[in-house]
Amino acid sequence: MGDRLPAPPRERKPALAALAALLVLAGALGATMLVMQAGDRIEAIKITERVPMGGVIPESAMTSVLVADDSSVNYVRWEQRGQLKEELRAATDLVGGTILVGEMLTGEETLPDDEVIVGVSLQPGQFPAGLKAGDTVAAYWVGRERNSGDEETSTQQTVITEEAHVSVVHGGGDSIGNTSLPVTLRVARADAAALTRAASAGEVSLVIIPAAK
Numbered sequence: 001m002g003d004r005l006p007a008p009p010r011e012r013k014p015a016l017a018a019l020a021a022l023l024v025l026a027g028a029l030g031a032t033m034l035v036m037q038a039g040d041r042i043e044a045i046k047i048t049e050r051v052p053m054g055g056v057i058p059e060s061a062m063t064s065v066l067v068a069d070d071s072s073v074n075y076v077r078w079e080q081r082g083q084l085k086e087e088l089r090a091a092t093d094l095v096g097g098t099i100l101v102g103e104m105l106t107g108e109e110t111l112p113d114d115e116v117i118v119g120v121s122l123q124p125g126q127f128p129a130g131l132k133a134g135d136t137v138a139a140y141w142v143g144r145e146r147n148s149g150d151e152e153t154s155t156q157q158t159v160i161t162e163e164a165h166v167s168v169v170h171g172g173g174d175s176i177g178n179t180s181l182p183v184t185l186r187v188a189r190a191d192a193a194a195l196t197r198a199a200s201a202g203e204v205s206l207v208i209i210p211a212a213k
Helices: 014-039 078-086 189-200
Strands: 041-047 062-068 115-122 136-141 144-146 152-155 158-169 181-188 204-208
Touching (some): 115 204, 136 181, 136 189, 181 189, 189 204
Antiparallel strands (some): 041 062, 115 181, 136 158, 136 204, 158 181
């Protein structure tokens, strides 16, 4: 009555045991490699917004990112960012998400012969909110015509230039109260005189031209 049936012997599976050991070993090696690679990383600069060719790269358009150290790639390190504002400009159009390398920068003027840099000071209402470096804009003269008696007649809106490129926005693109917003534009040389005259009179308005899809 008290006798028990003998239990069947356990089947040993040496192949599965060996596979499990290999998986554990592979996981340990992988973790070790990640730690070693993390030690070979450097802090580089990533561009977060578009910067036009010839423009100074503002600090607001930079963020730090860890990349694998590679002697064949001339990364611009995060600690070098101060030089960008003081000495260097974009040698080509930079787009958001770009990891910055030395070949993308220049210390020389990069403007074509038919373009010039013009500064304008805009009042609230003369520029769209969120205006930023890299935007393409049209510039309008928004003055009032005067008759021969020097009396104002009608308001005029004349296109000064159909295409200008914003190089720098001093202040982030928004104006508080009655504070003016200085903006640096890259424009065709032929439009510079008219734009400068209108800007000196405070009669310039900018309109952002949406990028072509």
